[in-house]
Amino acid sequence: xxxxxxxxxxxxxxxxxxxxxxxxxxxxxxxxxxxxxxxxxxxxxxxxxxxxxxxxxxxxxxxxxxxxxxxxxxxxxxxxxxxxxxxxxxxxxxxxxxxxxxxxxxxxxxxxxxxxxxxxxxxxxxxxxxxxxxxxxxxxxxxxxxxxxxxxxxxxxxxxxxxxxxxxxxxxxxxxxxxxxxxxxxxxxxxxxxxxxxxxxxxxxxxxxxxxxxxxxxxxxxxxxxxxxxxxxxxxxxxxxxxxxxxxxxxxxxxxxxxxxxxxxxxxxxxxxxxxxxxxxxxxxxxxxxxxxxxxxxxxxxxxxxxxxxxxxxxxxxxxxxxxxxxxxxxxxxxxxxxxxxxxxxxxxxxxxxxxxxxxxxxxxxxxxxxxxxxxxxxxxxxxxxxxxxxxxxxxxxxxxxxxxxxxxxxxxxxxxxxxxxxxxxxxxxxxxxxxxxxxxxxxxxxxxxxxxxxxxxxxxxxxxxxxx
Numbered sequence: 001x002x003x004x005x006x007x008x009x010x011x012x013x014x015x016x017x018x019x020x021x022x023x024x025x026x027x028x029x030x031x032x033x034x035x036x037x038x039x040x041x042x043x044x045x046x047x048x049x050x051x052x053x054x055x056x057x058x059x060x061x062x063x064x065x066x067x068x069x070x071x072x073x074x075x076x077x078x079x080x081x082x083x084x085x086x087x088x089x090x091x092x093x094x095x096x097x098x099x100x101x102x103x104x105x106x107x108x109x110x111x112x113x114x115x116x117x118x119x120x121x122x123x124x125x126x127x128x129x130x131x132x133x134x135x136x137x138x139x140x141x142x143x144x145x146x147x148x149x150x151x152x153x154x155x156x157x158x159x160x161x162x163x164x165x166x167x168x169x170x171x172x173x174x175x176x177x178x179x180x181x182x183x184x185x186x187x188x189x190x191x192x193x194x195x196x197x198x199x200x201x202x203x204x205x206x207x208x209x210x211x212x213x214x215x216x217x218x219x220x221x222x223x224x225x226x227x228x229x230x231x232x233x234x235x236x237x238x239x240x241x242x243x244x245x246x247x248x249x250x251x252x253x254x255x256x257x258x259x260x261x262x263x264x265x266x267x268x269x270x271x272x273x274x275x276x277x278x279x280x281x282x283x284x285x286x287x288x289x290x291x292x293x294x295x296x297x298x299x300x301x302x303x304x305x306x307x308x309x310x311x312x313x314x315x316x317x318x319x320x321x322x323x324x325x326x327x328x329x330x331x332x333x334x335x336x337x338x339x340x341x342x343x344x345x346x347x348x349x350x351x352x353x354x355x356x357x358x359x360x361x362x363x364x365x366x367x368x369x370x371x372x373x374x375x376x377x378x379x380x381x382x383x384x385x386x387x388x389x390x391x392x393x394x395x396x397x398x399x400x401x402x403x404x405x406x407x408x409x410x411x412x413x414x415x416x417x418x419x420x421x422x423x424x425x426x427x428x429x430x431x432x433x434x435x436x437x438x439x440x441x442x443x444x445x446x447x448x449x450x451x452x453x454x455x456x457x458x459x460x461x462x463x464x465x466x467x468x469x
Contacts (some may be wrong), residue, residue: 005049021058035080038076039077064077108421110447112444113446116446128352139344146338152348155355175318185338193330195216198239200213240274242276275302281367299324373453378391392440416463420463424460
């Protein structure tokens with residue numbers, strides 16, 4: 001068994017369970033911990049670190065849901081990591097930090113959610129930050145509200161009502177440090193509610209598949225273009241996780257008819273729809289379709305999720321959930337299961353940023369710029385790859401998926417791109433039963449300068465289309 005020590009910062013705003021989780025996660029992703037190694041028991045780890053057993057249990061449950069460890073009766077927890085997508089995410093996080101001084105060649109990184117440094121409105125952010133400090137100096141060190149600071153929840157309420165037609169009360173909104181974290185808390189609430197069957201759409205967010213697949217029976221169903229009624233009726237899920245602004249990882253929008261049909265199904269069966277409306281802020285303004293939550297008049301069947309990170313940049317890892325009225329009692333009864341991961345200062349600064357109108361201005365700038373980038377990127381692919389590529393995309397969003405028609409694997413394409421200083425990302429975890437014949441890669445283009453796209457795509461075409469390499 002591993003001897004384990006973690007230097008916990010007990011004065012940090014970051015919860016202790018999250019410090020334990022992140023430290024173990026980092027050691028797994030960097031290779032310090034290997035598959036098959038056994039972690040200390042919950043009791044031993046708690047004693048060694050001087051924390052409560054629930055702190056360690058919560059950290060282990062996060063690692064379990066993320067697919068980094070496994071648990072067997074009488075055997076405890078051990079490292080059991082197979083997700084190649086997360087390896088590439090870890091490489092992104094370490095990207096240029098470890099480049100030597102002599103290595104001046106820039107790495108072009110297509111990591112999802114990046115923005116260019118010039119796109120962050122520093123002066124607006126600095127103004128919001130300073131105002132927050134001036135107005136809250138006596139309260140910043142007090143404990144944050146478990147479900148989020150009221151000013152930020154109020155701004156999110158205004159935002160979702162005006163932009164997506166989602167009617168809600170401030171008390172129905174919960175702030176999180178990322179969709180993955182909110183999904184894990186939701187899964188815990190489902191367990192307490194006696195929910196055992198959760199379905200996910202195909203394709204889907206790979207970490208949602210991990211969470212629901214680990215904690216529930218979670219089959220994949222095709223829902224966005226054509227609802228799999230046979231699968232719904234035979235499996236009878238009590239909740240289903242869907243994307244509406246885009247279908248899973250593709251930019252295919254769920255039709256209004258399908259949204260209403262799915263909501264009627266939820267009402268008739270008493271089920272929940274988990275609506276992840278990611279990238280909705282970058283949708284095509286000529287093709288606005290209201291969210292499913294908009295039509296949930298009793299506000300009892302749709303759990304709505306969104307994020308602010310793709311507009312503010314990944315450094316402000318902020319997500320939110322609007323939960324239905326019939327879950328409110330359970331949510332608040334068991335709020336002790338959740339520790340607010342986002343600092344009070346960050347929450348209040350973002351609230352001020354939104355209230356001052358800076359967020360709306362930033363969103364309009366980014367929407368216009370990313371639309372231009374998407375068109376430029378697609379044109380470059382068509383020019384250099386011609387019939388050797390299939391783009392899964394319409395005309396909105398901050399990423400695209402490209403099926404590269406070559407006799408190579410995703411892993412080979414990722415490695416070849418790395419050799420020419422380009423970082424791309426596999427999609428193997430998005431599908432349970434992939435129908436495509438060739439490897440599909442994800443390109444988050446919002447962080448790549450438009451003037452570099454032609455050069456980058458040409459590099460990729462040169463190395464990927466050379467079957468000898």
